[in-house]
Amino acid sequence: MASSMTEDAATAYGYTYGEASGNRVVRGGGRLPEAGPIDVPLSGTPQWVVGVPLEDDTAWVVAYGDGRVDSFRLDGESGEVSPWLTAPDKLPSGAPPAVAVEGDRLELITAPSGRGSRLTHPIRGEAGLLGITSGGELFTEPGESPQLSTLPDARLVQNKSGAVAVLSSPTDRYVHGVLEDDLEAGAIDVLRPGGGGYELAVEIQPESGGVFETLAPLWFSPGAGEEELLAVTESAEGLGARISVYSPDGALAAAGPFIGVPQKWRHLIAAGPFGPNGEIEIAATRTPHLGGATEFYRLNRESGKLELADTGRGYPSHTIYSRNLDAARAGDFDGDGAWELLVPNASYDGLVAVRHTKSGVKRAWELPLGGTLATNVAATTDKEGRIAVAVGTLEGNLRIWR
DSSP states (O other), rough: OTOOBBBOSSSSSTTTSSTTTTTEEEEEETTTTTSSSEEEEOSSOOEEEEEEEEEEEEEEEEEESSSSSEEEOOTTTTTEEEEEEEEOOOOEEEEOEEEEEEEEEEOOOOOTTTSSSSSOOEETTEEEEEEETTTTTTEEEOOOOOBBBTTTTTTOOTTTOOOOEEEEEEEEEOOOTTTTSSOOOEEEEEEEEEEEEEEEEEEEEOOOOSSSSSSOEEOOOOOTOOOOOOEEEETTTTTTTEEEEEESSSOOEEEEEOOOTTTTEEEEEEESSSSTTTTTTTEESSGGOOOOOOEEEETTTTEEEEEEEEEEEEOOOOOOOOOOOSSSSEETTTTSSSSSEEEEOTOOOOEEEEEHHHHHEEEEEEEEESBOOOOOOOEEEOSSSSSEEEEEEEETEEEEOO
């Protein structure tokens, strides 16, 4: 099963941000950088890409800024690419796609006509379709959802037990605006299926008194069989940002240090076995708009700290004033058993594989894009467990490695 999926008996789902949990990872093993790229000419400049497994092959859904959608099926044996269909075949202008897969059929998960925010997409959970309106209100079909005020561009992220986390309580008390608007989240609401819809289980408040400065937290497990936790970027006036980890009951489990400079941000990317010996670590970029640094944190539950395990050269994992937080992906892309963080290079014309080794944070290899990155970094895993990666470029090209 692909890491960009959650599955029920018949349907799988793919997102721009990787897993349903919001964790930007892909499972399996790849053949990069040796695998040669496959280039697919597009009908315009792409904005988003989602990859999904499709029977024995993979499929790639490309969304443009005007809402048009193109889809392609990549044959797993021959490498041939053919156009494919999605239903529907259009999104609200600028909306990120979420894709459902059933057999050889691709479906875009969309809100009822005129109801959903074009800045995000609904998800399908245990209690039905859950989405956000343009006014930042939750809706469920069928069933009911709590009356909450959410960010209109928030991503709904779901853990393995069906709990959904969403950024809520919009506020402009923290002036920064690196994610295109001046609203940040004053809380994280955790919803659980129940009562014919969704019910509010807990509202998590920033321990610092600041805000959550992102579009979604990410669910992750610090170890096999352990309770899933929520990692998030938390920012406070005069201190900048830190990475914080909260328990689903709302308690702060651990936090890293604040940058210590006002309006300086951290891009939380992924959690996975990045450590030199496979230790679970959280990867983030410190001040990605200023060169910054690639950071790897380890959770210390006893001390209540996220400890900085190592730091290295920074890469621009986010473009300032953009809602695309998904221009990075983590996994074992070269199939050697060690995880890499795949991020854009300084000129956005290549993807750099960054690895946390015993001798520090190192650049492992780089993939040329044949153009300038215009989308998120998409990835999926075929039925054989082989990772495929794709990006769209400003020059109107989809480049796929498999």
